[in-house]
Amino acid sequence: MPPAKKRKTESGSEPSAPAVEDSQSSKPQNGKQDNDEAAMPTTSAADTTGQTETKPVAPDSYSAAAARLARFKALQARAKTSSESNLQAASQETKRLAANPAALAAIQRKSASASQKLLRAEVEEAGEDFERKRAWDWTVDESEAWDKHVRKRATARDGVAFQDYRQEANKVYKRQLKNLSTPDLERYDKERLEALEKAARSGELDIIETEDGEMVAVDKSGAFYADADSTTFAQHKPDKEAIKRVVEDVNRADEQRMKKRRERMAKNGDEGDVTYINEKNKQFNQKLDRYYNKYTAEIRDSFERGTMI
Numbered sequence: 001m002p003p004a005k006k007r008k009t010e011s012g013s014e015p016s017a018p019a020v021e022d023s024q025s026s027k028p029q030n031g032k033q034d035n036d037e038a039a040m041p042t043t044s045a046a047d048t049t050g051q052t053e054t055k056p057v058a059p060d061s062y063s064a065a066a067a068r069l070a071r072f073k074a075l076q077a078r079a080k081t082s083s084e085s086n087l088q089a090a091s092q093e094t095k096r097l098a099a100n101p102a103a104l105a106a107i108q109r110k111s112a113s114a115s116q117k118l119l120r121a122e123v124e125e126a127g128e129d130f131e132r133k134r135a136w137d138w139t140v141d142e143s144e145a146w147d148k149h150v151r152k153r154a155t156a157r158d159g160v161a162f163q164d165y166r167q168e169a170n171k172v173y174k175r176q177l178k179n180l181s182t183p184d185l186e187r188y189d190k191e192r193l194e195a196l197e198k199a200a201r202s203g204e205l206d207i208i209e210t211e212d213g214e215m216v217a218v219d220k221s222g223a224f225y226a227d228a229d230s231t232t233f234a235q236h237k238p239d240k241e242a243i244k245r246v247v248e249d250v251n252r253a254d255e256q257r258m259k260k261r262r263e264r265m266a267k268n269g270d271e272g273d274v275t276y277i278n279e280k281n282k283q284f285n286q287k288l289d290r291y292y293n294k295y296t297a298e299i300r301d302s303f304e305r306g307t308m309i
Contacts, residue, residue: 181245 123130123228160167196217199205206218265274276282 176249179249 003245122132123133138146200207200217204219208216208218210216276285
């Protein structure tokens with residue numbers, strides 16, 4: 001090999017040795033740094049644990065947390081109780097709506113009748129009077145009121161059937177009296193005083209004070225107080241509420257009458273148009289229909305369509 005090339009190769013290979021040495025020398029340094037970094041977290045963790053152990057916790061925070069927990073548990077218990085009560089009420093309401101009131105009333109009546117029969121049998125077996133023993137539970141006034149009620153019910157039950165128009169009108173009159181609203185006595189007294197004052201100002205009445213201090217109105221002409229020939233009742237003007245009550249009563253009676261009529265017609269099979277005036281006429285029309293319907297059907301259909309001239 002020429003000397004020049006030898007020098008070049010030696011000069012190119014010499015710098016590689018320090019690089020290897022640098023890499024070998026850097027390995028222990030990196031290892032030392034890693035050891036230092038690994039040791040540092042342990043010291044910081046030890047420092048933090050020491051800080052947490054040395055920092056005291058205030059007792060107020062524990063009591064506040066306990067109070068909040070107690071309130072939360074109380075609210076939970078209240079919510080649970082409310083939901084259970086609501087569910088129970090809903091179930092009871094569902095059962096009540098599902099039950100038939102008429103059936104429940106019938107069951108109660110049967111139960112009361114059975115208990116009364118059982119008590120009567122026990123009393124009669126003991127040799128005692130059942131009616132006398134049962135009367136001990138009631139006072140004299142209550143017993144008389146009950147007897148009156150029983151007699152009234154028996155009379156009403158016997159008078160249900162139609163007898164004559166006078167009896168029917170009497171029943172309607174009694175029912176209307178029962179449904180009559182409470183009279184407005186204050187308004188009546190007010191209108192009476194206004195009428196007395198008006199008559200006194202016009203000279204029809206004289207107001208005289210008696211020895212007892214009572215004020216008495218004396219009718220001089222005899223025209224103020226009504227008699228058999230008086231027509232002052234025609235001058236009365238009822239208010240709108242009274243007129244409304246009368247109209248509602250009349251409409252209610254008409255609705256009841258039409259309802260009974262529809263039920264009667266449905267029972268007899270006459271739900272269509274009424275073409276008779278009484279039962280005899282109805283039978284006659286049915287007889288005509290049986291004989292002549294096949295001949296008059298086309299004519300009646302033409303009349304209904306409006307094509308018949």
